[in-house]
Amino acid sequence: MSKEKISRISISMPESLLEGLDQMVNERGFESRSQAIGDMINNQINEHRAKQGSEVMTGTVNLVYNHSTPGLTKRLHDLQYQYLDEVISNLNVNLTNTSTLSVILIQGPADKLNMIADQMITLRGVVYGRLLLNSYIIPPIHPFPG
Template identity: 40%
Template sequence: MLTVFCMAKDSNHETLRRITVSMSEDTFQALDRIVTERGFDSRSQAISEMIHQQAAEHLGKIGTQIMAGTLTLIYDESKSSLLRDLSRICREHLSEVISSQHILLEDDHVLEVLLMQGPVKTLREIANELVTCKGVKSTHLTLTPHLLPPLHAVRNGK
Protein backbone atom coordinates (compact mmCIF):
# COMPACT_ATOMS: atom_id res chain seq x y z
CA MET A 1 0.00 0.00 0.00
CA LEU A 2 1.37 3.43 -0.98
CA THR A 3 -0.65 6.51 -0.09
CA VAL A 4 0.26 10.19 -0.52
CA PHE A 5 -0.51 11.79 2.83
CA CYS A 6 0.58 15.45 2.65
CA MET A 7 3.16 17.82 1.21
CA ALA A 8 5.75 19.96 2.99
CA LYS A 9 8.95 21.87 2.24
CA ASP A 10 12.38 20.77 3.47
CA SER A 11 15.29 23.06 4.39
CA ASN A 12 16.29 23.27 0.69
CA HIS A 13 12.74 24.39 -0.20
CA GLU A 14 12.06 21.18 -2.10
CA THR A 15 8.53 19.87 -2.02
CA LEU A 16 8.35 16.70 0.02
CA ARG A 17 5.51 14.21 -0.05
CA ARG A 18 4.65 12.07 2.94
CA ILE A 19 3.59 8.53 2.07
CA THR A 20 2.53 5.40 3.90
CA VAL A 21 4.27 2.16 2.99
CA SER A 22 3.16 -1.31 4.05
CA MET A 23 5.73 -4.12 4.22
CA SER A 24 6.30 -7.48 5.85
CA GLU A 25 7.95 -7.67 9.27
CA ASP A 26 11.10 -9.18 7.71
CA THR A 27 11.38 -6.33 5.21
CA PHE A 28 10.79 -3.80 8.01
CA GLN A 29 13.57 -5.35 10.11
CA ALA A 30 15.90 -5.35 7.08
CA LEU A 31 15.10 -1.67 6.51
CA ASP A 32 15.92 -0.83 10.13
CA ARG A 33 19.26 -2.68 9.83
CA ILE A 34 20.08 -0.71 6.67
CA VAL A 35 19.19 2.58 8.38
CA THR A 36 21.45 1.75 11.33
CA GLU A 37 24.36 0.21 9.43
CA ARG A 38 24.52 2.85 6.70
CA GLY A 39 23.92 5.75 9.09
CA PHE A 40 20.76 7.20 7.58
CA ASP A 41 18.98 9.79 9.71
CA SER A 42 15.62 8.11 9.16
CA ARG A 43 13.75 5.35 7.36
CA SER A 44 12.42 8.02 5.00
CA GLN A 45 15.94 9.00 4.00
CA ALA A 46 16.88 5.36 3.38
CA ILE A 47 13.75 4.61 1.33
CA SER A 48 14.19 7.82 -0.68
CA GLU A 49 17.80 6.88 -1.49
CA MET A 50 16.78 3.36 -2.54
CA ILE A 51 14.07 4.70 -4.84
CA HIS A 52 16.50 7.26 -6.27
CA GLN A 53 19.00 4.48 -7.07
CA GLN A 54 16.32 2.35 -8.73
CA ALA A 55 15.05 5.32 -10.76
CA ALA A 56 18.59 6.09 -11.96
CA GLU A 57 19.10 2.43 -12.89
CA HIS A 58 15.79 2.40 -14.78
CA LEU A 59 16.65 5.61 -16.67
CA GLY A 60 20.05 4.12 -17.44
CA LYS A 61 18.42 1.20 -19.20
CA ILE A 62 16.40 3.44 -21.51
CA GLY A 63 19.52 4.54 -23.41
CA THR A 64 18.64 8.03 -24.63
CA GLN A 65 18.84 9.75 -21.25
CA ILE A 66 21.89 12.00 -20.68
CA MET A 67 23.61 10.90 -17.48
CA ALA A 68 26.90 11.38 -15.64
CA GLY A 69 28.88 8.63 -14.02
CA THR A 70 32.08 6.77 -13.48
CA LEU A 71 33.56 3.80 -15.24
CA THR A 72 35.97 1.85 -13.05
CA LEU A 73 38.45 -0.42 -14.83
CA ILE A 74 40.95 -2.92 -13.47
CA TYR A 75 43.61 -3.92 -15.97
CA ASP A 76 47.07 -5.41 -16.37
CA GLU A 77 49.26 -2.68 -17.84
CA SER A 78 51.98 -5.17 -18.80
CA LYS A 79 49.84 -6.40 -21.72
CA SER A 80 51.34 -5.08 -24.92
CA SER A 81 49.34 -2.38 -26.70
CA LEU A 82 46.71 -2.18 -23.93
CA LEU A 83 47.56 1.38 -22.84
CA ARG A 84 47.53 2.52 -26.47
CA ASP A 85 44.13 0.88 -27.03
CA LEU A 86 42.63 2.42 -23.89
CA SER A 87 43.95 5.87 -24.82
CA ARG A 88 42.63 5.53 -28.37
CA ILE A 89 39.14 4.64 -27.15
CA CYS A 90 39.09 7.53 -24.67
CA ARG A 91 40.27 9.96 -27.36
CA GLU A 92 37.55 8.75 -29.71
CA HIS A 93 35.05 9.75 -27.02
CA LEU A 94 36.43 13.12 -25.86
CA SER A 95 32.89 14.51 -25.71
CA GLU A 96 31.95 11.89 -23.11
CA VAL A 97 35.19 11.11 -21.22
CA ILE A 98 35.83 14.14 -19.03
CA SER A 99 38.73 12.96 -16.89
CA SER A 100 40.49 9.89 -15.57
CA GLN A 101 42.37 8.89 -12.45
CA HIS A 102 45.07 6.25 -12.73
CA ILE A 103 45.94 4.31 -9.55
CA LEU A 104 48.84 1.84 -9.56
CA LEU A 105 48.12 -1.48 -7.85
CA GLU A 106 50.35 -4.46 -7.17
CA ASP A 107 51.60 -6.86 -9.86
CA ASP A 108 51.35 -4.45 -12.82
CA HIS A 109 47.64 -3.92 -12.25
CA VAL A 110 45.97 -0.53 -12.49
CA LEU A 111 42.66 0.79 -11.19
CA GLU A 112 41.46 3.55 -13.49
CA VAL A 113 38.35 5.66 -12.93
CA LEU A 114 36.88 7.58 -15.85
CA LEU A 115 34.46 10.45 -15.22
CA MET A 116 31.96 10.49 -18.08
CA GLN A 117 28.77 12.21 -19.18
CA GLY A 118 26.58 11.66 -22.21
CA PRO A 119 23.77 9.52 -23.60
CA VAL A 120 23.53 6.29 -21.62
CA LYS A 121 23.70 4.23 -24.81
CA THR A 122 27.05 5.85 -25.70
CA LEU A 123 28.44 5.42 -22.17
CA ARG A 124 27.53 1.73 -22.23
CA GLU A 125 29.16 1.36 -25.67
CA ILE A 126 32.37 2.92 -24.30
CA ALA A 127 32.30 0.54 -21.32
CA ASN A 128 31.72 -2.45 -23.61
CA GLU A 129 34.54 -1.38 -25.93
CA LEU A 130 36.96 -0.97 -23.02
CA VAL A 131 36.12 -4.28 -21.33
CA THR A 132 36.91 -6.19 -24.55
CA CYS A 133 40.50 -4.89 -24.65
CA LYS A 134 42.99 -7.67 -23.93
CA GLY A 135 44.30 -7.17 -20.38
CA VAL A 136 41.19 -5.48 -18.94
CA LYS A 137 40.06 -7.63 -16.02
CA SER A 138 36.81 -5.87 -15.15
CA THR A 139 34.74 -2.73 -15.57
CA HIS A 140 31.90 -1.25 -13.55
CA LEU A 141 29.72 1.59 -14.82
CA THR A 142 27.87 3.69 -12.24
CA LEU A 143 25.39 6.29 -13.52
CA THR A 144 23.38 9.15 -12.05
CA PRO A 145 20.77 11.42 -13.61
CA HIS A 146 22.44 14.39 -11.89
CA LEU A 147 24.55 16.15 -14.52
CA LEU A 148 27.83 18.01 -14.27
CA PRO A 149 27.54 21.78 -14.69
CA PRO A 150 28.69 23.17 -18.05
CA LEU A 151 32.49 23.04 -18.11
CA HIS A 152 32.93 25.98 -20.48
CA ALA A 153 30.05 28.39 -20.08
CA VAL A 154 29.79 31.23 -22.57
CA ARG A 155 29.66 34.58 -20.77
CA ASN A 156 28.62 37.92 -22.22
CA GLY A 157 28.37 36.43 -25.69
CA LYS A 158 32.11 35.58 -25.74
Protein backbone atom coordinates in the same frame (compact mmCIF):
# COMPACT_ATOMS: atom_id res chain seq x y z
CA MET B 1 17.50 28.28 -2.03
CA SER B 2 14.02 26.88 -1.30
CA LYS B 3 13.46 23.37 -0.04
CA GLU B 4 11.79 20.84 -2.29
CA LYS B 5 8.17 20.10 -1.38
CA ILE B 6 7.80 16.88 0.64
CA SER B 7 4.94 14.46 0.06
CA ARG B 8 3.82 11.81 2.52
CA ILE B 9 3.03 8.28 1.42
CA SER B 10 2.05 5.15 3.26
CA ILE B 11 3.47 1.73 2.42
CA SER B 12 2.77 -1.77 3.66
CA MET B 13 5.37 -4.50 3.95
CA PRO B 14 5.95 -7.80 5.74
CA GLU B 15 7.34 -7.56 9.31
CA SER B 16 10.58 -9.30 8.30
CA LEU B 17 11.20 -6.71 5.58
CA LEU B 18 10.56 -3.87 8.03
CA GLU B 19 13.02 -5.43 10.51
CA GLY B 20 15.64 -5.64 7.75
CA LEU B 21 14.96 -2.00 6.84
CA ASP B 22 15.35 -0.87 10.45
CA GLN B 23 18.60 -2.82 10.79
CA MET B 24 19.97 -1.22 7.60
CA VAL B 25 18.88 2.27 8.76
CA ASN B 26 20.80 1.80 12.01
CA GLU B 27 23.90 0.20 10.49
CA ARG B 28 24.26 2.73 7.66
CA GLY B 29 23.42 5.72 9.84
CA PHE B 30 20.35 7.07 8.06
CA GLU B 31 18.40 9.62 10.09
CA SER B 32 15.09 7.89 9.35
CA ARG B 33 13.33 5.15 7.41
CA SER B 34 12.13 7.85 5.00
CA GLN B 35 15.70 8.88 4.21
CA ALA B 36 16.72 5.25 3.60
CA ILE B 37 13.72 4.53 1.39
CA GLY B 38 14.29 7.78 -0.54
CA ASP B 39 17.90 6.70 -1.14
CA MET B 40 16.78 3.29 -2.40
CA ILE B 41 14.16 4.83 -4.71
CA ASN B 42 16.71 7.32 -6.07
CA ASN B 43 19.10 4.43 -6.84
CA GLN B 44 16.35 2.56 -8.68
CA ILE B 45 15.37 5.66 -10.68
CA ASN B 46 19.03 6.15 -11.69
CA GLU B 47 19.30 2.51 -12.79
CA HIS B 48 16.08 2.83 -14.78
CA ARG B 49 17.27 6.04 -16.49
CA ALA B 50 20.63 4.45 -17.29
CA LYS B 51 18.79 1.83 -19.36
CA GLN B 52 16.53 4.31 -21.17
CA GLY B 53 18.98 5.30 -23.86
CA SER B 54 19.17 8.97 -24.69
CA GLU B 55 19.01 10.54 -21.22
CA VAL B 56 22.22 12.52 -20.55
CA MET B 57 23.98 11.12 -17.51
CA THR B 58 27.29 11.39 -15.71
CA GLY B 59 29.30 8.48 -14.43
CA THR B 60 32.56 6.65 -14.14
CA VAL B 61 34.09 3.69 -15.89
CA ASN B 62 36.14 1.88 -13.24
CA LEU B 63 38.79 -0.47 -14.60
CA VAL B 64 41.54 -2.62 -13.16
CA TYR B 65 43.83 -3.82 -15.89
CA ASN B 66 47.18 -5.46 -16.51
CA HIS B 67 49.22 -2.62 -18.00
CA SER B 68 51.84 -5.08 -19.26
CA THR B 69 49.32 -6.51 -21.76
CA PRO B 70 50.75 -5.51 -25.17
CA GLY B 71 48.89 -2.51 -26.65
CA LEU B 72 46.24 -2.30 -23.91
CA THR B 73 47.25 1.07 -22.46
CA LYS B 74 47.41 2.60 -25.94
CA ARG B 75 44.01 1.13 -26.87
CA LEU B 76 42.41 2.56 -23.69
CA HIS B 77 43.89 5.99 -24.42
CA ASP B 78 42.80 5.78 -28.08
CA LEU B 79 39.20 5.06 -26.98
CA GLN B 80 39.27 8.07 -24.65
CA TYR B 81 40.39 10.30 -27.53
CA GLN B 82 37.87 8.71 -29.89
CA TYR B 83 35.09 9.72 -27.47
CA LEU B 84 36.54 13.09 -26.46
CA ASP B 85 33.08 14.68 -26.15
CA GLU B 86 32.03 12.07 -23.57
CA VAL B 87 35.30 11.47 -21.68
CA ILE B 88 35.79 14.34 -19.25
CA SER B 89 38.79 13.19 -17.23
CA ASN B 90 40.65 10.14 -15.95
CA LEU B 91 42.72 9.09 -12.98
CA ASN B 92 45.21 6.23 -13.09
CA VAL B 93 46.76 4.65 -10.02
CA ASN B 94 49.43 1.96 -10.17
CA LEU B 95 48.39 -0.81 -7.77
CA THR B 96 51.17 -3.36 -8.34
CA ASN B 97 54.00 -3.95 -10.79
CA THR B 98 51.43 -4.99 -13.40
CA SER B 99 48.02 -3.71 -12.23
CA THR B 100 46.56 -0.25 -12.78
CA LEU B 101 43.28 1.19 -11.48
CA SER B 102 41.69 3.63 -13.91
CA VAL B 103 38.68 5.82 -13.07
CA ILE B 104 37.32 7.57 -16.15
CA LEU B 105 34.75 10.36 -15.72
CA ILE B 106 32.19 10.38 -18.54
CA GLN B 107 29.04 12.28 -19.51
CA GLY B 108 26.58 11.87 -22.35
CA PRO B 109 23.60 9.83 -23.52
CA ALA B 110 23.27 6.67 -21.43
CA ASP B 111 23.27 4.31 -24.41
CA LYS B 112 26.51 5.80 -25.76
CA LEU B 113 28.17 5.65 -22.31
CA ASN B 114 27.20 1.99 -22.02
CA MET B 115 28.73 1.35 -25.45
CA ILE B 116 31.97 3.17 -24.54
CA ALA B 117 32.26 1.29 -21.24
CA ASP B 118 31.66 -2.05 -22.99
CA GLN B 119 34.43 -1.29 -25.48
CA MET B 120 36.85 -0.63 -22.59
CA ILE B 121 35.75 -3.42 -20.25
CA THR B 122 35.96 -6.14 -22.90
CA LEU B 123 39.55 -5.39 -23.94
CA ARG B 124 42.05 -8.20 -23.40
CA GLY B 125 43.97 -7.48 -20.19
CA VAL B 126 41.12 -5.74 -18.34
CA VAL B 127 40.52 -7.87 -15.22
CA TYR B 128 37.66 -5.83 -13.75
CA GLY B 129 35.37 -3.22 -15.21
CA ARG B 130 32.20 -1.49 -14.14
CA LEU B 131 30.14 1.44 -15.35
CA LEU B 132 28.41 3.55 -12.69
CA LEU B 133 25.91 6.13 -13.94
CA ASN B 134 23.78 8.75 -12.21
CA SER B 135 21.23 11.26 -13.44
CA TYR B 136 23.12 14.31 -12.22
CA ILE B 137 25.22 16.10 -14.82
CA ILE B 138 28.26 18.29 -14.49
CA PRO B 139 28.13 21.90 -15.68
CA PRO B 140 28.55 22.24 -19.45
CA ILE B 141 32.09 22.24 -20.79
CA HIS B 142 32.72 24.40 -23.82
CA PRO B 143 32.96 22.01 -26.80
CA PHE B 144 35.79 22.10 -29.28
CA PRO B 145 34.98 24.05 -32.45
CA GLY B 146 33.49 21.95 -35.29
